[in-house]
Amino acid sequence: MIRHFSIGLLILGALLAGTGLWLDHTSWWDGHSFLVNLVSSLTSLCFGVPTALLILSHLGNAQADARQTRRARGFARAEAHEFQTSLIRIFNVPNTAALASEVRNLLLDLHRLRTLRDTDGAAAAEWLRGFHALLDIAPNPSRTYRQPTSWTALAADRWQWRHVATWHVRVETQWRVLNDEVRPRVTECALPWLSKISAAATEQAIRQLLSGNSRNPWHVQEPNSPQDSVAAMGHFLNDVRVLCATADNLAVRYPPPAPSTAP
Secondary structure, three states: OHHHHHHHHHHHHHHHHHHHHHHHHOOOOOOOHHHHHHHHHHHHHHHHHHHHHHHHHHHHHHHHHHHHHHHHHHHHHHHHHHHHHHHOOOEOOOOHHHHHHHHHHHHHHHHHHHHHOOOOOHHHHHHHHHHHHHEOOOOOOOOOOOOOOOHHHHHHOHHHHHHHHHHHHHHHHHHHHHHHHHHHHHHHOOOOOOOHHHHHHHHHHHHHOOOOHHHOOOOOOOOOOHHHHHHHHHHHHHHHHHHHHHHHHHHHHOOOOOOOOOO
16 A cells, blocks of 8 residues: 555656656746745655655564564573473483583493493492482482382383473473474574584484483383493483583573573
């Protein structure tokens, strides 16, 4: 509507300007000073109104784009923070950087277990105690509950698995929000996102996390060996490490708002 109106005014202005020049050439305006002023004013109006509308429309679009960008950035910041929160939910760490550090140490110790070929002895029990120190699952189901100190006991711990399964669903769901909802909005607003390599690695980690018995130390299929459980735990920790790196990358691009210091 506004576009058609502006085009009409420009055409009318061009006609008035052309007519005015022709009449000026024929000296018709002599003695018609009122008409000269009237036509000049109308011509200026016909060109001025569309120009003003164009400027206002441009400013309005710029403001709308800025609002859309602010909303997309705020949405990304909130969901990236929620992804971090989901990841550390069952772990005794303050943030994903600390979780990644703990996971790296556990992976190194797990590698030593394989080297020592003591995958189901005292060294394995010690490793599992360290792993459970990292887990933050409470309260215990009963006063008689004991944390697993062998791979067989870990695979049989249904209470612990229920908490881990809930955590898994939450993490996967939050990544879907980031990938399916946040990513298109920030991309549309030309805001930064994960690199293609990082996004592909994250998608693979999400797809593989606790998938199948060979990658889930709480669901290793019988018959199995301690080596199978160690391998499954290694896959689990590696996937968590990749997701922590993704969460930290997103936090750099969309840091959470600083806590208020106002009284």
